[in-house]
Amino acid sequence: MKVWVLGSGSRGNAIVVDSGSTRVLVDAGFSSRELRRRFAAADIAPESIEGLVVTHEHGDHACGALRAARRWKWPVHATTGTITAMPELAYTDVRPFAAGDTLTFSSMTIQTVSTSHDANDPVAVVATDTPSGARVAVVTDLGRESLKLRSVLRDVDVLVLESNHDDVLLARGPYPISVQRRIASATGHLSNREASALARACVHSGLQHVVLAHISQQCNTADHALAAASAALARSRFRGRVTAAPQDAVQGAFVAATGRSRAVQLALGF
Ligand SMILES: [Zn+2]
Numbered sequence: 001m002k003v004w005v006l007g008s009g010s011r012g013n014a015i016v017v018d019s020g021s022t023r024v025l026v027d028a029g030f031s032s033r034e035l036r037r038r039f040a041a042a043d044i045a046p047e048s049i050e051g052l053v054v055t056h057e058h059g060d061h062a063c064g065a066l067r068a069a070r071r072w073k074w075p076v077h078a079t080t081g082t083i084t085a086m087p088e089l090a091y092t093d094v095r096p097f098a099a100g101d102t103l104t105f106s107s108m109t110i111q112t113v114s115t116s117h118d119a120n121d122p123v124a125v126v127a128t129d130t131p132s133g134a135r136v137a138v139v140t141d142l143g144r145e146s147l148k149l150r151s152v153l154r155d156v157d158v159l160v161l162e163s164n165h166d167d168v169l170l171a172r173g174p175y176p177i178s179v180q181r182r183i184a185s186a187t188g189h190l191s192n193r194e195a196s197a198l199a200r201a202c203v204h205s206g207l208q209h210v211v212l213a214h215i216s217q218q219c220n221t222a223d224h225a226l227a228a229a230s231a232a233l234a235r236s237r238f239r240g241r242v243t244a245a246p247q248d249a250v251q252g253a254f255v256a257a258t259g260r261s262r263a264v265q266l267a268l269g270f
């Protein structure tokens with residue numbers, strides 16, 4: 001199981017999850033031209049994508065969905081709320097689901113989980129490679145975590161998690177108070193502090209990569225996000241790697257061990 005972050009931040013998000021024989025794109029928040037460029041950087045043929053899952057309708061996650069899905073003939077999976085907010089998806093092979101449903105692809109399932117964010121029925125996703133059981137979570141645009149989300153993330157091998165803003169930099173940043181409040185609200189975005197606490201709660205023997213995503217360019221830096229997560233994870237038994245995903249470059253592949261090597265890890269007590 002592999003993950004490429006084609007880019008992440010308020011100017012666009014797209015993440016490829018690859019089980020070896022099935023590739024799914026989570027979000028298409030870049031133009032199809034930009035997506036093509038980023039797929040090429042990851043050496044991935046866009047035609048090899050089996051389906052697109054749109055987590056919510058905000059432009060930084062969905063602006064390229066219509067054109068890319070039509071160009072590369074991808075089915076588009078989205079909640080009925082997202083589809084309502086994006087009527088243009090009617091011009092694609094759109095496949096509605098309800099938050100909480102599990103989507104089935106050739107050799108991968110994707111569990112969807114409702115998230116708290118100011119969008120129309122948004123979700124986070126956890127992909128499971130059917131043959132090996134390896135699991136990858138993509139969680140961005142989240143105002144507050146939930147017990148349900150925590151329980152679903154408990155045994156993932158790769159965690160792509162929003163670490164949007166630093167509390168101090170948000171207060172000192174360029175945004176008016178109303179926007180600061182929206183970002184920090186229960187339907188906004190996770191701070192470094194909140195993301196670090198959630199990442200730490202997800203630590204288990206199989207967690208190999210924590211990829212910090214959706215890092216604000218106005219109210220955060222990769223160094224701030226990495227410092228917060230590293231400090232929190234240092235107080236746990238986490239022995240994997242922490243990485244900050246950039247907005248303007250492709251990063252990956254992050255590789256989740258197969259079920260077999262994971263079993264060996266468990267047996268060795270990692
Ligand atoms: Zn976003």
Ligand SMILES: [Zn+2]
Nearest residue numbers: 056058119141
């Ligand atoms: Zn959003």
